[in-house]
Amino acid sequence: MNISARTKVCMIIGDPVEHSLSPVMHNAAYEALSIDNEFVFTAAHVLSENLEIAIKGARSLGIHGITCTIPHKVEVIRFLDEIDPIAAKIGAVNTILNKNGKLIGYNTDWIGTVTPLEEKTILEGKKVAILGAGGASRAMAYGVTERKAHLTIFNRTLENAQVIAKDFNAEASDLSDLSNLKEMDIIINSTSVGMADQADVSLVPSEFLHRDQIVFDAIYKPNMTRLLHNAQSAGAQIICGFEMLLHQGVAQFEIYTQKKAPFDVMKEVVTATL
């Protein structure tokens, strides 16, 4: 143990937070770069009603990095000193850097979407469907439209999709009519449908999946969702949810440490938990 009075503290705050992989992922990376004397990463269970005081506390304690997860990514913005323009456009912050006492909010979730997709394709000109219109959807919408893809957002509540579509120059569509999913090059699920408690459910009928598509599910528990199983059976390329977690974490590591992240180590830690 190399922690000293000079060690910088980073932490993830959320409700719940106990399941978070961020501490193990970042601490393993610190160790790999032999900077585990300089940085340590922990977690704190912060309820929504305590968010303001938690940020004030973090400020007065000189916490170096504050990672935000559900339900704090939007609310936290009003307690910060500066918001990076991309995070402002997305309307959510998952990464807060304490720069000489100034709290600056960033968003790396969009990088977690774009990076694994760009390992498989060029996004420009592609037809992309995002299922869902919550917080995760906004970061994804920013990412794919920033790379000049043509985006349609499908959502159960059409109005929620319309709000995001307006902000990112995309189309909005009702989840009840998925027939033009067949024309899509890329399908991304940002809803919670398919998570462990409903692991056998997929929003996408198999008849709309085919071999020329890339199908990305943001859910990482289970690793292979029903949607991904069906996509694989149809011959599509698939991207598992842990990729998003990993790539947003890599970008976040670099903001906190100003060092290149040890990608393989972080990947090993994340995939070992699947």
Ligand code: ATR
């Ligand atoms: P996150 O911040 O992780 O994106 P969220 O903001 O709670 O989570 O958003 C959840 C998304 O999943 C929403 O788009 C929600 O649809 P509504 O806008 O209609 O609420 C979608 N969702 C959740 N459960 C769903 C279900 N059973 N069927 C279809 N969509 C669902």
